[in-house]
Amino acid sequence: MDVSACPRVPVNRPCGLGVAPFYGSTPPAPAAQPATRSLPRPHALLNTPPCPSSPVSQAVTHNTRRSPETESLPERPPLFIRQFRVSDFESSHTHARRGLMAGGAMEDGTREVERWEGYVDWRSRPAVKGRHGGMVAASFVLVAEVLENLAFLANASNLVTYLMKSMHYSPAQSATTVTNFMGTAFLLGLFGGFLSDAVCTTYAVYLISAFVEFMGLVVLTIQARSPSLMPPECIKAVGAAPCEPVSGSKKAMLFVGLYMTALGIGGIKGSLPSHGAEQFDEHTPRGRKGRSTFFNYFVFCLSCGALIAVTFAVWVEDNKGWQWGFGISTIAILLSIPVFAAGSKFYRSKVPTGSPLVTIGKVLLAAASARRGGTQSASNGAVIDRAPSPTGSTDMKEYCKPGNTCAAADEVTEPSQELSGLNRAVQCQPRHRTLACTVQEVEDVKIVLMVLPIFLSTIMLNCCLAQLSTFSVEQAATMNTHVGGLKVPPASLPVFPVTFIILLAPIYDHIIVPFARRVTGTEMGITHLQRIGTGLVLSIVAMAVAAVVEVKRKNVATDAGMMDSAAPLPITFFWIAFQYLFLGSADLFTLAGLLEFFFSEAPPRMRSLATSLSWASLALGYYLSSVLVTVVNSATGRGGHRAWLEGASLNHYHLERFYWLMCVLSALNYVFFLVLAIRYKYRNAGVIKG
Template sequence: MHHSLFTLKNHNFIDRKIISSFHRNMDQECQISKSSMYVNWRNKPAIEGQHGGILAASFVLVVEVLENLAYLANASNLVLYLSKFMHYTPSSSSNIVSNFMGTAFLLALLGGFLADAFFTTYCIYLISAIIELAGLLILTMQARSNSLKPESCLSANRNTKCQETEGGKEAVLFIGLYLVALGVGGIKGSLPPHGAEQFDEETIQGRKKRSSFFNYYVFCLACGALIAVTFAVWIEDNKGWQWGFGISTFAILISIPIFLLGSMVYRIKIPNGSPITTIFKVLAAAIFNNYLPKNGRNAVVNTNVSPTSNSNERKEEITEDLSFLNRAITNNSNLPRFSVTTKQVEEVKIVLKIFPVFISTIMLNCCLAQLSTFSVQQAATMDTRIGSLLVPPASLPVFPVIFIMILAPMYNHVIIPFARKITKSEMGITHLQRIGTGLFLSIMAMAVAALVEKKRKKVAFQETLINSTQPLPITFLWVSLQYLFLGSADLFSLAGMMDFFFSEAPFSMRSLATSLSWASLAMGYYLSSVLVAIVNNVTGTFHHTPWLYGSNLNHYHLERFYWLMCALSGVNFVVYLIWAKSYKYGAKTGSNETQMLCKSSGV
């Protein structure tokens, strides 16, 4: 009896030693696994506890305040600069601004691609900041030098037609603008994923912190925007545009050393090769193998094999979603160019499944494009005084910006914890629910915008000012209503999109996938320009003048254009609901078997 008890105790002691040794070994394996995916700024393995975390992400957030200040200080007021000083028509000015902002956001895809494939988010940010700095210096010189601007004209003389910028002066303008666009694109494509990479996704706490990072990223966007649409816009309107561009130049200049200060604590993801190459390779292999002759089809792997197969070659389970891509997997050694792995096929499936969500957000961002184009011009025709204070029309975004700054922390610290208690889930409110809320708010925003424009034109008729350029006796605060709705939509959709694309995308494609959030904005701005052109062509065929044509906004049928946007947004929302309902969130697993063991062992 005593001997048996001693033996049992001794056996338990040995078991505990084995288990303890197993956990120590697993801990070492996990450290090696995680460090192999991330390095520090000196290209040495990142050390958990020393690299990454809240401190590293904080540098990213501070930099984003300065970067967005530099960008929006010009973009928010650019439509008035182009019309007043470069003598473009309101319609042309709106299109130039839409194309400029659209290009800047679309180039985020280039920044994300380069960060994933060849460089790192750390390097891409530094290169992009220098490019944006060069563009801002060119614009500052043009704004300062009269010889680089078109000749002034007397607006009071109706017989004098202002000459638009052309030739070398126009070339200087567009070189400066699109250097800024290239720099902004690179920063937008690298900075958000760089901040998100600082958190460990293998733990619930790490994922929560990452979600909070995206919320506060939008908060910092709003902080930079607040300074841009108040102080910077006031400087541009009262001291001159050379000072406005100078503020942007200074902001992006000091953001570079601040970013570099965080180098010691950053953890940087190692590039994994071109994700676009992987996507095209899998698609090409699937198409090619589909047309193999019958005697070659035997080389195609049977995708119906049980995932519990003991084959050593089988590293990952083949899913039946988008099953046509499964034909890309082949054991035929005679087809080396089309040789792809199961992992690559599954990664491409993930990208294709999140793509409909990207498509459905384009219409929302088409509505957001109105914030920096027609909405600013609407406010410019109205009474912009608040008491004795004269507010620049380009400062209108201050309303949604302040609302975002209040709502973002409230969302993170009140709404989400409450939702987690109700739903008993880690996320509380899912990414797709958050994006859907933004889509619905954009519908409301366009309806409000149409009603406000109808009221504005009614005042113009009543006061017989329909043919005048004088300010109308109606406060511009009416326009702030559509800004509030669109600002709320932006908060819900942008943070939701970035978190969704980063979380759901394959590890090797995260920077590129996160850039889809900005690419959606770009496509929205381009769609806005296309819609204006289509509306003018169609309505010009059936009416004497198109809806959106001329130099006087009072002659526009802007309310009809807003109703059209509202209807298109409604259709888009219905389509989104269908896609979102069928979407299944991917099960987040480690990038290799060691990480899966880390989870199961609690390391």
């Protein structure tokens, strides 16, 4: 048929729906119209004005008289008109939620699964309750942590010995290098936490970081296996010239391997604890208790990996060579990837919500640039919506309405009085659109700023823990390390605190905490800050014990006339075990308490970054240890005096004075923490206090 012969009518673009007119010489016969039902007007459904001049709108509207210019057109059959329903304009998510409120039964009789709001599975699909999350999912995280910490500590615990014997560094250089390496690794946990909150899920960050750590360990393994990549062998003897330390490209290769490993470790530390904690529903008592148990067993698994590292891996390094030691670490981190991935179908991961650093910076800048008279209060209509808006938007349009007042989408409360100066950041008419802040964002930033002093008060404790991998190892190297016919490597000394943690963690979770719950009548039993404070007290005791043991060790060396001898002193290394036991106990209480404290107190959009503060505290503790060594040597070496931490050997060091100094500083730090803990108000005070 010749379509060009058909009469064509100029059609104006409709304001409602773009329904094309029917063209054809023989249209189908119109169907009979129901007497009791008329079609809705499209422009009414879409809130658009009708177009009376449009032949389309006139054809759709059956009760309107057709214009003369369209009189020749046949009646438009209803077959070509879409019958719109209200459900067409409802989101499937809202429809599903309405069905779920009735127990999961939908209007059509089908049963809809209940989803975890804000969480996805490993394929970025919505996570489903009953299928994703829970202790089963967290168990894969715990096993992966055993392998990851084995890979990390197999090197870190004996790295001082490797640098001294293989790279020809002095004891002070070795200690500084190790503390810098470990400090950087833990500090990069903040980067891993940032990526988990802003860019990727914790699931993806772990897999990427594990691969980076694997590549760094491969570099270290290749260097340790190739004599051409190592400095020349040198036999250290009394009175001989010092050996030439590693330099040039060989030194560059050493540090490339170390800091690639540190980057991977940081990513893992910043994502893995949060990923495990995300598997529990914090809105139920059972979920909160499960999360607390997870953090306890996370430290337990840290210790299990450390136990294998400081026994089997260290023995291999000392007796079979460092290429085998690095090889064990490489295999361990490689195995952790499939172990972690095996739980993929059970995981749920928090959806990244954007950079928390941008939010913090925006709120601080908005508060600083606000007018002096712009402080929000109840009198000017500022209210805080502690729940997210229905649309999930953080735009000020969700909160501000004409008249310079703010309306909360749901429940509203008065602005919190803590850090009230930040309330100025909430302006319904901000000076700059980029500085528009919601009240929820301001409250989130307040929480972060309030936990920072607690974070700072734990740095000194981690400075004490840094001694476990530096001076304490060097102390043990000068002592008798034989147990019967077995010679224990000095780097295996952490076996004492590690074993104690492995024994104490289940007792704490299954005996101490339930007993405390019955006594206090609260859900927590022992609060986070009480756990942290217990760890700080134990660190003070540990430093005092370490000073007393060092005095005894030096007295034995003096009495035996072995101050300049390289032979082992006639004193067993079990004396060092006492300081390890106290520091290990401090680590158990403090690390588990910090991880749970930061995760539970932080805003949901900042949890990975906040949890990483636990590792940042460790990092700054290691850095502070290096700074203290430098400052102490500089201050005590003036006027021709020998510095406390310098000498031909450790026997000539005044290490006991350094330990007493650490003890005093730890006591002052505890007083600072005590003031903060008394004044701190928990975000979930009802849960903490019962």
